[in-house]
């Protein structure tokens with residue numbers, strides 16, 4: 001399978017250096033000073049809060065937030081708070097002792113000061129959206145789930161079923177630390193069976209398909225691929241290369257789900273919302289800039305995937321995802337309850 005991606009090699013060569021900022025971010029090293037720069041605007045000072053942490057840590061704080069606040073329709077990820085408390089022990093005291101003050105300040109800092117309205121709900125909704133697709137896939141006898149760019153995702157430990165094999169793909173240092181984290185927080189391997197860990201740099205041409213095969217992935221059987229919070233951080237040529245490899249190993253009947261950003265926003269063809277500008281700048285200040293997107297008209301989106309053998313099952317914008325996952329929320333263009341520029345899609349391999 002690895003050979004199948006070889007023709008893409010020349011196109012992806014220059015891209016490897018572009019991918020380095022992403023690569024550096026969660027390798028346990030101290031951040032460079034420029035990653036800590038303070039954002040613009042009257043409340044920009046707050047953009048520096050937590051900038052020394054990779055996005056993985058930010059997600060670990062945001063994913064359990066609505067659940068901790070006991071808000072309706074929140075995701076059911078009961079493991080991410082355990083991961084959060086283990087990797088960020090200093091937070092535990094403040095979190096447990098002064099939760100109501102903490103939650104007010106935290107929500108204000110993320111939503112108002114950073115100016116990314118709907119950030120917490122976006123992480124919440126995308127978690128439950130993709131959880132739902134994993135559960136449906138397992139019910140439809142799909143017995144392989146590949147979590148691409150798994151970070152501190154907990155699906156493999158929460159949603160395992162007898163006979164379903166999970167694969168977790170991420171950068172080698174991230175996988176190494178995840179294994180240590182899982183062993184520390186979830187030592188019971190019977191209750192929380194381990195996925196096959198597949199340390200892989202997605203920017204390495206051909207590595208994904210080869211490493212998955214080496215980890216026991218069976219390309220003759222359908223699989224579900226989850227691509228959560230990853231494509232927008234990769235240069236376009238790396239995204240294309242990942243899509244080509246996944247398409248090569250995905251048997252008919254496979255599913256793929258992803259969240260994505262409209263390409264027109266990144267290229268300045270679409271007028272950006274305040275949430276997009278603030279979110280984009282905050283991520284860039286962290287050293288994890290937004291690098292790629294997809295055309296989000298239904299025709300263009302389908303046209304990108306069709307040559308790879310995928311049919312679009314659904315393409316949702318932020319408003320549709322909010323209505324689906326967090327139906328109690330009322331949409332407002334001024335203060336969107338869910339990051340207004342994000343899109344979500346489910347695809348089926350023909």
Ligand SMILES: C[S@@+](CC[C@H](N)C(=O)[O-])C[C@H]1O[C@@H](n2cnc3c(N)ncnc32)[C@H](O)[C@@H]1O
Pocket residue numbers: 019022023026055056059148149150151152153169170171174200201202203228229230233
């Ligand atoms: C925003 S986090 C999302 C993590 C996880 N999917 C979630 O939703 O919690 C992005 C993840 O992509 C991984 N990543 C970034 N660049 C990568 C690359 N070139 N190869 C493999 N993984 C990469 C990071 O290590 C990180 O875990």
